[in-house]
Amino acid sequence: MSITIYGIAKSRAIRNLWACEELGLAYTHVPVVYGPMGSRKPDFLAINPNGRVPAADVDGVILWESLAINLHLARKAGGPLAPESVDEEGLMTMWSMWAVTEVEAAALALLQHETVKPEAERDPAVVAKSTETLKAPLAVLEGHLASHGGHLVGNRFTIADLNVACCVFYLRFSGLLADKPAIRGWYEAAMARPAAKKAFALRGD
Numbered sequence: 001m002s003i004t005i006y007g008i009a010k011s012r013a014i015r016n017l018w019a020c021e022e023l024g025l026a027y028t029h030v031p032v033v034y035g036p037m038g039s040r041k042p043d044f045l046a047i048n049p050n051g052r053v054p055a056a057d058v059d060g061v062i063l064w065e066s067l068a069i070n071l072h073l074a075r076k077a078g079g080p081l082a083p084e085s086v087d088e089e090g091l092m093t094m095w096s097m098w099a100v101t102e103v104e105a106a107a108l109a110l111l112q113h114e115t116v117k118p119e120a121e122r123d124p125a126v127v128a129k130s131t132e133t134l135k136a137p138l139a140v141l142e143g144h145l146a147s148h149g150g151h152l153v154g155n156r157f158t159i160a161d162l163n164v165a166c167c168v169f170y171l172r173f174s175g176l177l178a179d180k181p182a183i184r185g186w187y188e189a190a191m192a193r194p195a196a197k198k199a200f201a202l203r204g205d
């Protein structure tokens with residue numbers, strides 16, 4: 001397979017770098033930065049007209065949307081991370097879309113307003129709203145992991161676990177997982193995988 005991943009490792013491109021490492025796929029990494037010096041430049045807009053990273057070129061097919069790229073990579077590579085059946089593929093897609101629609105935005109807002117932004121710019125109302133928004137989906141994730149042997153699909157680590165863990169990553173400094181032992185155990189095990197360590201080391205933090 002010929003794979004190029006565009007986007008700095010500190011962006012959502014980390015998701016695709018991790019997936020390539022897990023799947024044992026060789027890739028070229030082009031660390032495109034955000035904004036006018038990178039993702040908004042005409043040559044990059046020709047790859048991703050949204051002006052965002054990541055994007056990927058997989059055997060000549062250009063894809064954007066980080067979690068969709070991962071589902072595609074797993075499907076092409078096969079092996080234990082990939083769906084073994086159409087039913088598993090449906091479940092892996094379901095969890096990936098769930099993470100983006102139910103968790104990602106609120107988790108990112110929480111990270112920004114609890115940790116990343118300078119204190120003067122943090123808004124407690126955003127923290128309160130994001131915390132409230134995340135209550136129900138985190139209870140769903142906790143319940144599922146606790147009742148399905150600690151994995152999302154097929155009783156094994158799959159691309160679905162990787163995709164969802166990449167959204168839960170934004171909660172790493174929050175206290176929201178304190179009463180969620182199944183999520184904590186699952187997340188810590190995912191991040192302890194050699195491929196995760198190798199990829200996340202590229203972030204340099």
Ligand SMILES: N[C@@H](CCC(=O)N[C@@H](CS)C(=O)NCC(=O)O)C(=O)O
Nearest residue numbers: 011012034035052053054065066067
């Ligand atoms: N849903 C997209 C989101 C992509 C996205 O927002 N990427 C950020 C970096 S993590 C970006 O490029 N931001 C720069 C901008 O929006 O100008 C995905 O998962 O790939």
